[in-house]
Amino acid sequence: MRRILLILAVIAVGSVAVVTAATAAGRGADAVNPAPILAPKAIVSYQPAAGSTDVNPTAPISATVTDGAFDQVALVNPDGAAVRGTLSPERTVWTSAEPLGYGKTYTWRGTATGTDGRQVPVDARFATLNPARQVRGALNIGDGRTVGIAAPIEIQFHSHVSDRAAVERALSVTSSVPTEGAWGWLPDENGGSRVHWRPKEYWKPGTKVTVTAKLYGVAYGDGRYGVADLSSTFTIGRAQIVKADVNSHRMTVIRDGREVADYPASYGLASDPDRNTRSGIHVVSEKFTDKRMVSERYGYDVMEKWAVRISNNGEFIHANPASADAQGSSNVTHGCVNLSTEDAKAYYDTALYGDPVEVTGTPVQLSARDGDIWDWTLSWQQWRQLSAL
Incomplete structure (x- = not known):
C-alpha cells in the first residue's frame, strides 16, 4: 500500500511540473511575439x-480628416487670431473663407477623433x-457715379506691370445691357502702367456697369x-455728344439724339499746327469753375472760367x-x-465725365x-491689339 501511494504522489508532482512548464513556456512566447499596437485610424x-x-495668400486653404471627424479645428495667424472658415456638415473638411496675408506663418490647431475612438492632434504650419x-x-x-457714353474704365497702377496677361485675366466688366468691349494697355504714365476698358461703340444710356479687379x-x-x-x-x-466742326465756327450739343444747343465758338489758329484743335473723339475728363492757363511759349498766364478739359494736351472748352x-x-x-461766358457756363453745367467731344x-x-x-482715336481692331491676351 505504501508503495502504491508513493507512486501516485510521484505521478501528481510530475503533472504539476508539466502544467507549470507549459504555463511558463506560454508566457515566454507572448514576450517574444507581443500583440501589435494599432495606429489611430484618423488621418x-x-x-x-x-x-x-x-x-x-489667395491659394485654396483646407484641412481634411479621413476615417474620423474634427472635434476642433482652427487656422491662426502669428497674432493668434483665427482665420475665418467653414466646416463641412460631416465635420471632415475645413476651408478658409478669406484671403491670407503676405509674409506670415499660419498654424493649424485642434483635434480630430477617428472612427476607432482615438484622438489625433491638428498641428501643422505653412508660410x-x-x-x-x-x-x-x-x-x-x-x-454710384453717373458718367458719359464714351467713358473708359481705367486702372492706374503705381508701378510698372510686366506680366500684363496675368493682371488682365483678373479683370472683368459686366453690364445690364450686353456691351462688347476690351481691355487695352496704354503707355506707362506717372511711373506706372495703366489699362483701359473701352466699349466697341458708345455705351447705351442707362446701362449699369460693374468692374471687378x-x-x-x-x-x-x-x-x-x-x-x-x-x-x-x-x-x-x-447720351450727350458735342459736335465741334472747326470750319463752322460753331459748337453744337446733341442730347439723346436731339440738338439742345448751338454756340458760336472759336477754335485753334489754323495757320499754326501746334495751335490746331486736334481732330478726333475727345472725352471730357475734368471740370473747373476757374482754371489757370499758362504757356511760356506763347507768353500767357490767365485765369479762365467754366473750363471743361477734353484732353491732356491743354485742350479745354471754356x-x-x-x-x-x-x-x-x-x-x-x-x-x-x-465760348462766351454765358454759353460756357450753360455747357459746363451739363457736362459729365466721359462725354464725347467730336472735333x-x-x-x-x-x-x-x-x-x-x-x-476713341483707334479703330476697334487697333484697340483690341492693345490687349495682353
Whole structure:
C-alpha cells in the first residue's frame, strides 16, 4: 500500500511540473511575439502641405480628416487670431473663407477623433510669400457715379506691370445691357502702367456697369504683387455728344439724339499746327469753375472760367471774353474751344465725365501724344491689339 501511494504522489508532482512548464513556456512566447499596437485610424491632411513656404495668400486653404471627424479645428495667424472658415456638415473638411496675408506663418490647431475612438492632434504650419514690392491700383470711376457714353474704365497702377496677361485675366466688366468691349494697355504714365476698358461703340444710356479687379495675390512680375482688390458699380447717363466742326465756327450739343444747343465758338489758329484743335473723339475728363492757363511759349498766364478739359494736351472748352469778337467767325485760340461766358457756363453745367467731344475739320489728329484719353482715336481692331491676351 505504501508503495502504491508513493507512486501516485510521484505521478501528481510530475503533472504539476508539466502544467507549470507549459504555463511558463506560454508566457515566454507572448514576450517574444507581443500583440501589435494599432495606429489611430484618423488621418489629417493639409492644403498646402505642412511646412510649405511661399504660399500665395489667395491659394485654396483646407484641412481634411479621413476615417474620423474634427472635434476642433482652427487656422491662426502669428497674432493668434483665427482665420475665418467653414466646416463641412460631416465635420471632415475645413476651408478658409478669406484671403491670407503676405509674409506670415499660419498654424493649424485642434483635434480630430477617428472612427476607432482615438484622438489625433491638428498641428501643422505653412508660410505665405513675401513680395519684393506690393503695387496699388486705382479705378477712375467710383461707386454710384453717373458718367458719359464714351467713358473708359481705367486702372492706374503705381508701378510698372510686366506680366500684363496675368493682371488682365483678373479683370472683368459686366453690364445690364450686353456691351462688347476690351481691355487695352496704354503707355506707362506717372511711373506706372495703366489699362483701359473701352466699349466697341458708345455705351447705351442707362446701362449699369460693374468692374471687378481681383488683384490681390496676382503676380505682376519682377517680384511685384497686387496689394488689394478693386471694384466699382456705376451708371451710364444720358447720351450727350458735342459736335465741334472747326470750319463752322460753331459748337453744337446733341442730347439723346436731339440738338439742345448751338454756340458760336472759336477754335485753334489754323495757320499754326501746334495751335490746331486736334481732330478726333475727345472725352471730357475734368471740370473747373476757374482754371489757370499758362504757356511760356506763347507768353500767357490767365485765369479762365467754366473750363471743361477734353484732353491732356491743354485742350479745354471754356469761356474767353478776350476772343469774343472771333467766336462764330474765325479761329484764333491756342487750341481750346472758346465760348462766351454765358454759353460756357450753360455747357459746363451739363457736362459729365466721359462725354464725347467730336472735333472735325483740322489736319492734326488727336493721338497718344496728347495724353490720357485717346481710346476713341483707334479703330476697334487697333484697340483690341492693345490687349495682353
